[in-house]
Amino acid sequence: MVHADASTFSSNLSKKEVYARVLEQAEALFEGQSNWVSNLSNASSLLHHALRSLPLPSSAVNWCGFYFVDPARPKQLILGPFQGHVACQTIEFGKGVCGTAAQSGKTQLVGDVEAFPGHIACDGASRSEIVVPIDQLGKVVAILDIDCAEVDGFDEEDQAELEKLCDLISKSSVFPFTLDRLHA
Amino acid sequence: MVHADASTFSSNLSKKEVYARVLEQAEALFEGQSNWVSNLSNASSLLHHALRSLPLPSSAVNWCGFYFVDPARPKQLILGPFQGHVACQTIEFGKGVCGTAAQSGKTQLVGDVEAFPGHIACDGASRSEIVVPIDQLGKVVAILDIDCAEVDGFDEEDQAELEKLCDLISKSSVFPFTLDRLHA
Numbered sequence: 001m002v003h004a005d006a007s008t009f010s011s012n013l014s015k016k017e018v019y020a021r022v023l024e025q026a027e028a029l030f031e032g033q034s035n036w037v038s039n040l041s042n043a044s045s046l047l048h049h050a051l052r053s054l055p056l057p058s059s060a061v062n063w064c065g066f067y068f069v070d071p072a073r074p075k076q077l078i079l080g081p082f083q084g085h086v087a088c089q090t091i092e093f094g095k096g097v098c099g100t101a102a103q104s105g106k107t108q109l110v111g112d113v114e115a116f117p118g119h120i121a122c123d124g125a126s127r128s129e130i131v132v133p134i135d136q137l138g139k140v141v142a143i144l145d146i147d148c149a150e151v152d153g154f155d156e157e158d159q160a161e162l163e164k165l166c167d168l169i170s171k172s173s174v175f176p177f178t179l180d181r182l183h184a
Numbered sequence: 185m186v187h188a189d190a191s192t193f194s195s196n197l198s199k200k201e202v203y204a205r206v207l208e209q210a211e212a213l214f215e216g217q218s219n220w221v222s223n224l225s226n227a228s229s230l231l232h233h234a235l236r237s238l239p240l241p242s243s244a245v246n247w248c249g250f251y252f253v254d255p256a257r258p259k260q261l262i263l264g265p266f267q268g269h270v271a272c273q274t275i276e277f278g279k280g281v282c283g284t285a286a287q288s289g290k291t292q293l294v295g296d297v298e299a300f301p302g303h304i305a306c307d308g309a310s311r312s313e314i315v316v317p318i319d320q321l322g323k324v325v326a327i328l329d330i331d332c333a334e335v336d337g338f339d340e341e342d343q344a345e346l347e348k349l350c351d352l353i354s355k356s357s358v359f360p361f362t363l364d365r366l367h368a
Contacts, residue, residue: 037264085189090217
């Protein structure tokens with residue numbers, strides 16, 4: 001049975017060890033479960049608690065969650081499961097850091113959000129951000145979005161590990177946008 | 185635009201005032217947005233931060249979120265959006281506090297989970313629990329589940345206010361189980 005301890009991380013692990021454990025736990029959580037809402041809900045909790053167990057800047061992560069593509073409006077992201085304070089419910093493709101990741105299909109690693117053209121400030125406390133797209137059948141179906149209250153909260157190691165997690169999510173979960181295309 | 189401050193609660197508000205603000209904010213968040221995933225994600229954040237701003241026992245809330253009914257397996261709950269540590273992904277109707285609420289359609293206010301027959305201990309730190317069903321067209325489509333690390337974490341006032349919130353969620357959001365019935 002899934003246990004809350006799966007997202008309890010001891011504070012003496014390195015970033016490399018923490019991400020290895022996130023990937024291992026995520027694989028176990030997704031085993032036999034393809035529901036995207038359930039998988040994204042547990043993934044956001046796992047990742048949030050993992051990052052906050054690390055030293056600064058990772059411990060200053062203040063929002064960690066997902067937006068997904070609405071099959072009815074395929075150029076719009078809708079708020080999905082997350083950990084943190086309430087957030088913007090819809091984001092157009094191309095707008096802000098999330099919309100840019102969704103439109104380009106490429107990870108956005110932003111050291112200082114105030115320097116990002118068109119940044120959407122849901123939370124004024126956020127200073128840096130990483131957004132990783134989740135692809136299925138060649139299309140972006142969702143994005144992982146993490147905010148940090150420190151500048152330069154994320155580096156290339158975060159990017160590489162988060163891209164692995166998003167690959168795993170893509171392989172494990174059926175998203176509404178993909179389901180809609182398969183039924184079209 | 186939605187702002188993170190919507191889920192920031194000053195610590196000098198009474199429980200009555202906090203719940204009034206939760207209902208007011210939830211109404212504003214759901215305005216023009218019927219996506220159940222988006223609405224439950226913001227509702228769990230709003231409620232979690234609201235309860236934790238209050239004195240004990242409310243400040244000891246350690247999990248706050250939703251399970252929903254899978255149209256493909258209508259006697260099973262699946263994990264939905266939440267705030268807290270990772271949680272059990274599926275719960276059968278009739279099992280534990282959540283399954284009992286789903287089966288009976290009635291709020292379960294449990295002062296001591298260890299005394300509840302068949303309690304599912306996702307997190308050993310949880311000592312009391314409240315589970316409120318969300319109905320649509322006469323059927324339970326989801327449940328709101330809140331755990332507290334103190335015994336007797338919830339009272340009749342919580343029950344009455346949370347039932348109002350669940351009514352609002354029901355009126356504002358289209359759930360997969362309802363959609364499936366409408367298309368059947």
